[in-house]
Amino acid sequence: MHDGKSIGKIPDWLLQSSGESSNGIENRSRAKTHFLRRTLKNIAGVLENELYCEKYAAKDSFLQIIDPRVKLCIFLAFLVFGGMAGKLAVLTVLAAVPIVYAGLSGLAVKDFFRRIWLVVPLAVFIVSLPGTSSLLIRGRPLFYLLPPGGLGLKEGLYFSAGGLGTAFRLMLRTGISLSFAFLLFLTTKWSKITAGLASMHLPPLVVSILNMAYRYLFLLAEIAQGMMEARYLRTTGKLKLSDNRHFMAHSAAYLFVEGHFVSEEVYEAMCCRGYTGNAVGLSASRIGQKDFIFLTMNAVILFLLIAGEHLK
Amino acid sequence: MHIPDGYLGPQTTIPGFAVMVPAWAVAFKKVKAKLERKNIPTLALCSAFSFLVMMFNVPVAGGSSAHAVGAVLIAILLGPWAATVSVSTALLIQALIFGDGGILSYGINCLNMAVVMPFTGYYLYKLIAGKSKIGSSRNIAASFFGSYFGLNIAAFCASVEFGIQPLLFQDAAGHPLYCPYPLSVSIPSMLFAHGMVAGPIEGILAAAAVTYIARVTPQIFSGNAAPESAGPVSFFQRYRNILIPIIAMIVLTPLGLIASGTAWGEWGTDEIKDALGYVPQGLASLSDQWNALMPDYSLPALGDGTFGSVAGYLLSAFAGILLISALIFLMSRLVTKGRKGTGRK
Numbered sequence: 289m290h291d292g293k294s295i296g297k298i299p300d301w302l303l304q305s306s307g308e309s310s311n312g313i314e315n316r317s318r319a320k321t322h323f324l325r326r327t328l329k330n331i332a333g334v335l336e337n338e339l340y341c342e343k344y345a346a347k348d349s350f351l352q353i354i355d356p357r358v359k360l361c362i363f364l365a366f367l368v369f370g371g372m373a374g375k376l377a378v379l380t381v382l383a384a385v386p387i388v389y390a391g392l393s394g395l396a397v398k399d400f401f402r403r404i405w406l407v408v409p410l411a412v413f414i415v416s417l418p419g420t421s422s423l424l425i426r427g428r429p430l431f432y433l434l435p436p437g438g439l440g441l442k443e444g445l446y447f448s449a450g451g452l453g454t455a456f457r458l459m460l461r462t463g464i465s466l467s468f469a470f471l472l473f474l475t476t477k478w479s480k481i482t483a484g485l486a487s488m489h490l491p492p493l494v495v496s497i498l499n500m501a502y503r504y505l506f507l508l509a510e511i512a513q514g515m516m517e518a519r520y521l522r523t524t525g526k527l528k529l530s531d532n533r534h535f536m537a538h539s540a541a542y543l544f545v546e547g548h549f550v551s552e553e554v555y556e557a558m559c560c561r562g563y564t565g566n567a568v569g570l571s572a573s574r575i576g577q578k579d580f581i582f583l584t585m586n587a588v589i590l591f592l593l594i595a596g597e598h599l600k
Numbered sequence: 601m602h603i604p605d606g607y608l609g610p611q612t613t614i615p616g617f618a619v620m621v622p623a624w625a626v627a628f629k630k631v632k633a634k635l636e637r638k639n640i641p642t643l644a645l646c647s648a649f650s651f652l653v654m655m656f657n658v659p660v661a662g663g664s665s666a667h668a669v670g671a672v673l674i675a676i677l678l679g680p681w682a683a684t685v686s687v688s689t690a691l692l693i694q695a696l697i698f699g700d701g702g703i704l705s706y707g708i709n710c711l712n713m714a715v716v717m718p719f720t721g722y723y724l725y726k727l728i729a730g731k732s733k734i735g736s737s738r739n740i741a742a743s744f745f746g747s748y749f750g751l752n753i754a755a756f757c758a759s760v761e762f763g764i765q766p767l768l769f770q771d772a773a774g775h776p777l778y779c780p781y782p783l784s785v786s787i788p789s790m791l792f793a794h795g796m797v798a799g800p801i802e803g804i805l806a807a808a809a810v811t812y813i814a815r816v817t818p819q820i821f822s823g824n825a826a827p828e829s830a831g832p833v834s835f836f837q838r839y840r841n842i843l844i845p846i847i848a849m850i851v852l853t854p855l856g857l858i859a860s861g862t863a864w865g866e867w868g869t870d871e872i873k874d875a876l877g878y879v880p881q882g883l884a885s886l887s888d889q890w891n892a893l894m895p896d897y898s899l900p901a902l903g904d905g906t907f908g909s910v911a912g913y914l915l916s917a918f919a920g921i922l923l924i925s926a927l928i929f930l931m932s933r934l935v936t937k938g939r940k941g942t943g944r945k
Contacts, residue, residue, distance in 0.1 A: 323657040330655035330667075337697065364703075371610045371704050374777055408604055408699055419780035424766075427773070450775035457777070461606030466699040473697050481696070493628055493640065500644030501651070501689050508648045512656075533801075537808030540653050540670065544677065544809070545817050547645035554641040 323532060324520045331513045338506065344474045349394035351475035356484030358579045359476060362586045363468040369590060370464040376453060378596045379460040385589065386467035393475050404470060409463035416455045425451035478502050500554075508547055515539050601669070601758050601794075602694070603709055605702030607779045608761060609769045616707030620688075623715055627684040634679065646674060646682060647689035654690070656805075668798075671713055671754075672721030672747040673806040677813070677820060683718035684710075708761060712754045721750020735814025740807045747806035748799045752791065755798070759783075759790035 345352065351359065370382050390400045419425075421433070427448030434445035472481065479499065486495040519535060605613075631643060653670035675683035688710045694700040701709045725746030732738040763783030766776040779786070813820055 326657040327655060330657070331652070334655070334698075341697070367605070367703055368610065371605060371613070374771060404699070412604060412606065416780060419785070424780055424782070424785075425775055427775075450771075450773050451780075454775050454777070454780055458606045458779075462604045462702070465605030465702050465704065469696055469699055469703055478697075491628065493632065494624075496640045497643050497647060497685070497689055498692065500640060501647035502693060504645055505648040505651055505693065508645070508652050512652055533804050534808050536656055537805045538812045540656055540668075540673075540805060541809035541812035541816075543652060544646075544649050544673075545813060545820065547649045548642070548817075548820055551641040551645040554645075558641065 321520055321523050323536065324516050324523070327536075328513065328516045328520065331509050331516065334509050335506065335513075341474055342477075344393075344395050345477045347394050347475075349392070349475075351389055351393040351471065353578065354475075354582050355575050355579045356472075356476045356480045357487055358575060358583055359472055360481070360484050360488070362583065363472050365586075365590055367465055367468055369593060370461055373593070373597050374457065375597055376456055376460070378593055379457060379464065381596070382593055383460050383464050383467065386464070386471045389471055390474075393471075395474055400470070400474075404466045405463050408466055409459045412462045413455055413459035416458045420447070420451035420455040422446045422448065422451070425454060427451065504547070504550065504554075507550070508543055511546055512539065512543055515542070601709075601713060601755055602691075602701035603705040603712075603758060603761070604699075605704045607702075608705055608708060608765060609778045610704065611768065612761060612765070612778075613702075613704045613708055616705070616709075616711050618707075620707045620710050620715070623684065623711075624688065627681045627688075630681040631679075631685050634682075642678075643682065643685050643689070646678060646686035647693075650674060650683075650686045650690035651693055653805075654694070668802045668805040669713055669717065669751060669754075670802075670805065671718040672725065672750040672802070673743075673809055675718035675722035675750075676725055676743060676746070676806065676810060680718045680722040683722070684714045687714035687718065712757050712761075716757050717750045717754035720753045721746040724749050734818060735811055739814075740811055743810040744803035744807040748803035751802040752794050752799050755790045755794035756787065759786040762786040762790070 366382065366385065370379065373379055373382065387397060387401060391397045422429070422443060422445055425448060426443075427450045429444075429446040430449050430452060432444050432446045434441060436442065436444040438444055476484075482495050482498050482502075485498070486492065516539070519539075650670055653673070654667055657667050669687075671683050671687045674686050678686075691701055691706065691709050691714065695703055695706050695709075725742045727742075728745055729739045729742035732742070760783065762779045762781055763786035765779040766782050769777040771777055781789075
């Protein structure tokens with residue numbers, strides 16, 4: 289009946305059919321608001337992660353009932369050992385330990401595996417591949433990517449067993465570290481982790497800052513999310529790169545200003561409730577029999593792993 | 601720049617903690633004294649801010665985006681020690697909860713991003729900004745360069761930490777146990793990525809944020825910025841930025857004594873005779889036309905010894921700078937006098 293030109297002031301996109309119109313805007317905005325969508329995704333990830341962790345940390349399963357101090361010590365010991373171990377077999381066994389614990393603690397093992405091993409360790413493995421190829425690590429070729437003489441490379445491009453071993457070692461160490469960190473967080477509430485750190489003689493000031501930073505992280509995240517969503521929904525047409533940069537910088541500055549004012553309000557609220565400079569925690573946990581059993585069993589596992597590392 | 605576990609050996613990561621423990625102790629002490637009892641909520645909010653700023657993706661050319669660290673921005677706003685505390689806290693939460701950066705490499709990550717970056721960036725910012733007004737062009741440029749170089753210096757430190765791994769840790773067969781990339785690869789790749797993409801983003805974010813805060817809430821800068829009306833300033837304070845380099849140059853002039861031979865084209869008649877076997881006639885006649893007050897930067901009254909030579913060099917430099925400064929001063933008076941006169945009319 290009508291075309292966009294005949295109507296004059298009404299833009300063309302408004303006159304298109306709903307499906308076509310929304311796709312068109314989506315496609316155009318994708319090219320211009322990439323940074324906004326990535327920022328929104330990052331912030332949503334923070335909020336989603338918190339919900340995900342809360343869901344599992346509140347359970348009453350195996351690792352959830354272990355004292356956070358014991359878990360911290362044991363996991364740190366595994367981490368340090370993982371950092372020093374060199375044998376691939378030992379590292380593989382160590383990598384399996386958190387997966388078993390995850391299963392026994394009621395976590396979704398498949399999801400746990402996907403969240404940990406298919407992101408950072410995989411990226412580490414891929415990034416380390418050029419460095420572990422024959423470009424930097426030579427040895428008996430296991431398989432060739434380029435035959436000798438290809439692309440002017442006299443010896444070709446190949447992977448040796450030693451080179452691939454280095455790449456796998458890097459990936460396993462990264463994954464092991466992530467696994468234990470996630471396992472601790474997924475089975476322990478943040479307040480209990482910081483209470484555990486406090487009982488391990490971390491200064492009360494540091495513990496208070498950690499607790500409050502974690503709490504207000506979500507408040508600031510929501511403010512930031514609001515700003516990004518508002519901008520994303522209002523963005524039409526072509527915007528200059530410099531304008532977008534300024535928007536992001538001004539958003540960061542606004543967030544700082546907002547945080548600064550919130551901190552003053554928080555301080556006043558704390559004073560109203562009788563804050564005198566020392567924060568007092570309510571949770572007081574005691575190490576019980578189950579913790580001793582957990583400690584002993586893990587000490588045995590660690591001993592076996594150390595023995596495996598030193599076997600000829 | 602968040603180094604995950606596995607890339608660095610414990611022999612590198614443990615010293616990272618050894619360096620950071622006293623740094624954290626000093627940072628908390630300094631910050632506690634500065635912010636008094638308000639310290640906990642302020643630092644907690646700054647930590648949360650630091651965490652979130654690392655999630656802000658800033659657009660770069662080509663439709664892609666990169667995130668900033670914001671350590672220098674926090675240092676500009678609250679001071680470098682507060683930045684150390686805030687960024688360390690943010691990095692701990694990131695490492696524990698989001699797996700961004702390792703647990704064992706936490707100390708090294710803090711060293712790079714919570715100490716090296718805010719301190720180098722902040723002092724570079726102070727050096728460039730001088731006593732300029734917050735939000736002025738010079739101050740904004742200082743924010744940009746402070747952030748840009750702060751990030752790049754931190755990236756350089758990280759690249760060195762990566763690059764020394766294959767030199768230090770190898771198995772019996774000579775294969776690297778940790779990061780396989782040597783210094784020749786790690787330094788250029790890190791500096792290229794940070795110098796071309798992440799550095800400008802960091803600089804732009806800091807400069808634009810400082811501009812915004814200076815306009816909206818300039819009181820936040822209190823304690824870190826120079827007061828706008830500082831009262832009467834001494835001659836040295838006023839011209840400090842010019843005088844310090846000049847004094848440094850005067851002090852360094854006796855270095856000329858270390859150099860052997862003569863600068864090219866500055867030969868005396870004796871040296872030309874040694875080199876060519878004769879002195880051109882025109883040159884010989886001209887050389888007698890002018891006898892310097894202080895031949896060869898020395899005063900006969902001070903003697904020919906080392907003391908005499910050094911004192912002669914210093915006196916020559918001082919006299920030369922005084923003479924040139926007087927000429928420039930005279931010239932500027934003559935130029936500005938005419939301009940002012942026109943303006944009044």
